[in-house]
Amino acid sequence: MHAPTGTLPVPQEAVEELVDRHVEAGGSGPGLAYGIVHDGRLVHDGGRGELRAGGPAPDATTAFRIASMTKSFTAATVLALRDEGALHLDDEITRHVPEAAALVPPTDDAPAITIRALLTMTAGLPTDDPWGDRQQDLPDDAFADLLRGGLSFAWTPGTAYEYSNTGYALLGRAIAAAAGEPYADAVRRRLLDPLGLTSTVFTAQEIPAPRLAQGHRQGPDGEWQEVPFAGHGAYASMGGLLSTVADLAVWIGGFTGAFPPRDGADDGHPLRRASRREQQQPHRSSEPSVTWRSLAEPPVVRGQAYGFGLVVEQDPVVGDVVGHGGGYPGFGTHMRWHPASGLGVVVLSNSTYAPSTRLTGMLLDLLLSRPGTASPGRRPLGPVPGAAAGPVPRPDDPARDLTGATLAARADVVRLLQRWDDGLAARLFAANVDLDEPLAERRALAERIAEEFGTLAPEPLDPWSRSPAHAGWWLAGRGGRVRVEIRLSPERPPRVQTLSVTAVPDPPAPVVRLARRLAATLGEPVPDWPPGWDVAERADVVRCLRVAAAWAGACRVSAVLGGDGASQATFRLEGRVPLLLRLSWTPGTAALTSCTLTPALR
Numbered sequence: 197m198h199a200p201t202g203t204l205p206v207p208q209e210a211v212e213e214l215v216d217r218h219v220e221a222g223g224s225g226p227g228l229a230y231g232i233v234h235d236g237r238l239v240h241d242g243g244r245g246e247l248r249a250g251g252p253a254p255d256a257t258t259a260f261r262i263a264s265m266t267k268s269f270t271a272a273t274v275l276a277l278r279d280e281g282a283l284h285l286d287d288e289i290t291r292h293v294p295e296a297a298a299l300v301p302p303t304d305d306a307p308a309i310t311i312r313a314l315l316t317m318t319a320g321l322p323t324d325d326p327w328g329d330r331q332q333d334l335p336d337d338a339f340a341d342l343l344r345g346g347l348s349f350a351w352t353p354g355t356a357y358e359y360s361n362t363g364y365a366l367l368g369r370a371i372a373a374a375a376g377e378p379y380a381d382a383v384r385r386r387l388l389d390p391l392g393l394t395s396t397v398f399t400a401q402e403i404p405a406p407r408l409a410q411g412h413r414q415g416p417d418g419e420w421q422e423v424p425f426a427g428h429g430a431y432a433s434m435g436g437l438l439s440t441v442a443d444l445a446v447w448i449g450g451f452t453g454a455f456p457p458r459d460g461a462d463d464g465h466p467l468r469r470a471s472r473r474e475q476q477q478p479h480r481s482s483e484p485s486v487t488w489r490s491l492a493e494p495p496v497v498r499g500q501a502y503g504f505g506l507v508v509e510q511d512p513v514v515g516d517v518v519g520h521g522g523g524y525p526g527f528g529t530h531m532r533w534h535p536a537s538g539l540g541v542v543v544l545s546n547s548t549y550a551p552s553t554r555l556t557g558m559l560l561d562l563l564l565s566r567p568g569t570a571s572p573g574r575r576p577l578g579p580v581p582g583a584a585a586g587p588v589p590r591p592d593d594p595a596r597d598l599t600g601a602t603l604a605a606r607a608d609v610v611r612l613l614q615r616w617d618d619g620l621a622a623r624l625f626a627a628n629v630d631l632d633e634p635l636a637e638r639r640a641l642a643e644r645i646a647e648e649f650g651t652l653a654p655e656p657l658d659p660w661s662r663s664p665a666h667a668g669w670w671l672a673g674r675g676g677r678v679r680v681e682i683r684l685s686p687e688r689p690p691r692v693q694t695l696s697v698t699a700v701p702d703p704p705a706p707v708v709r710l711a712r713r714l715a716a717t718l719g720e721p722v723p724d725w726p727p728g729w730d731v732a733e734r735a736d737v738v739r740c741l742r743v744a745a746a747w748a749g750a751c752r753v754s755a756v757l758g759g760d761g762a763s764q765a766t767f768r769l770e771g772r773v774p775l776l777l778r779l780s781w782t783p784g785t786a787a788l789t790s791c792t793l794t795p796a797l798r
Contacts, residue, residue, distance in 0.1 A: 225547020236449025263522025271505025322665035327693035328361030339430035368433025411526015423526035649673025701761025719750025
């Protein structure tokens with residue numbers, strides 16, 4: 197067992213309470229392990245649940261697939277090779293990966309794709325979660341064939357940030373070429389062995405069975421199903437590592453230990469302090485995140501940027517917070533640290549895309565003693581999406597227009613939801629879709645929705661897009677609405693790699709009338725709670741109504757955005773500022789259990 201050293205900067209009971217709340221809210225899956233790092237030392241750790249069915253709870257020595265947290269190791273290896281003189285960050289990728297010459301950007305004036313562009317997610321490739329997760333064990337020669345066949349682009353290189361696993365797969369290939377050895381050997385020789393990270397490995401077979409966490413997904417009936425481990429292949433550089441809380445505490449300590457800049461020799465870390473600081477700089481900004489609990493409290497607004505294999509959040513109160521998450525079939529992980537204080541957190545969970553980021557955020561907020569932000573009731577509403585503004589393709593090459601492919605896929609998805617067709621589904625979906633959720637289950641959901649809502653038709657207003665490779669829209673049916681989102685893969689031609697379908701039944705008529713009354717109340721000089729409904733914590737709700745009135749004034753209900761039709765509903769209110777009104781109630785009564793109002797960021 198690992199023995200933590202040093203002093204935990206907050207009461208241990210407060211840490212344990214946050215972890216317990218996270219687990220009770222269903223955020224851990226079958227099990228999780230976590231740790232608190234201070235000045236490079238693991239000062240507290242623990243685990244909950246089971247590392248496999250019937251097994252013990254995970255601990256700091258249990259190995260989990262850390263998925264995209266691997267990108268920080270890949271980026272650090274690139275910087276180590278740069279420091280050795282084996283490559284330059286502004287090298288064109290074709291210098292190290294000749295097959296990349298087949299990648300044709302969407303506009304003639306595009307710059308060459310460089311190693312720096314791939315490190316910072318600005319090469320123009322579309323987001324490929326979860327398609328990229330299923331390429332983990334793709335053989336090197338098959339990856340070369342994929343590149344020779346070309347990839348689709350969301351943006352002209354250098355014009356926008358968009359997260360790409362394939363970009364980091366290209367970096368893995370560049371590392372192998374520059375180092376003259378396989379990617380995994382280059383990482384092991386330059387980072388893992390010198391740091392003594394003996395439990396950080398690329399294959400599950402390297403971990404003794406008693407210390408290996410088994411990945412899981414949740415089946416349609418809520419039962420946990422084991423997810424087989426993928427092998428080692430060309431996409432290992434984007435998400436292939438397994439590691440432990442104890443090893444990742446050392447990894448985090450190397451980054452916090454690079455601050456402040458100072459005289460004297462480096463500290464024995466295989467990567468120079470300056471390079472470790474460079475990796476944590478905000479090299480390319482992305483959308484800010486905004487977190488609200490209610491209108492009665494100020495929001496937490498953080499700038500967001502990508503460094504080299506790390507995400508940098510710029511917090512207006514505590515300064516920079518650095519880290520990276522990992523979502524993967526069977527696992528959800530996150531590491532997060534505050535360079536100025538040397539405090540860090542790591543959480544590893546063994547269920548598919550488990551929300552480990554939520555717990556690391558709450559724990560780090562607790563450690564930094566920011567009042568109020570450790571509340572599990574907070575939910576992130578950002579980032580704020582904008583309309584997609586992808587490149588204009590050459591008119592003689594329509595295959596380069598990813599926006600057109602997305603619109604065509606949208607039309608196919610609508611047809612599929614109106615009347616499921618296995619042949620259309622086979623042509624439409626990328627290979628990962630059936631693996632992530634079997635097509636039989638997706639078909640059953642579509643048929644249940646069709647039975648409940650009747651014929652579905654696209655609503656004429658309010659589609660949205662975060663990228664030319666992404667689309668979201670609403671379908672209207674009998675007694676409710678259906679929210680649909682798709683994202684296309686980077687293949688050429690692209691196919692649908694994610695399909696999210698959420699049914700939103702109409703709430704009962706009395707609840708709709710209450711929502712309309714509350715919306716109108718916001719235009720009154722002194723808003724008060726309308727008669728006819730009881731509400732918990734009435735004084736707090738009335739205070740929130742009055743703050744919302746100052747923000748938005750009189751509103752109208754424009755749409756129902758969420759809820760189960762039986763005990764909860766979310767309404768969009770249109771006023772000077774659009775709002776989200778969330779109501780929950782005891783079915784069959786006029787008793788509300790909660791009422792909250794927050795700004796609607798979309």
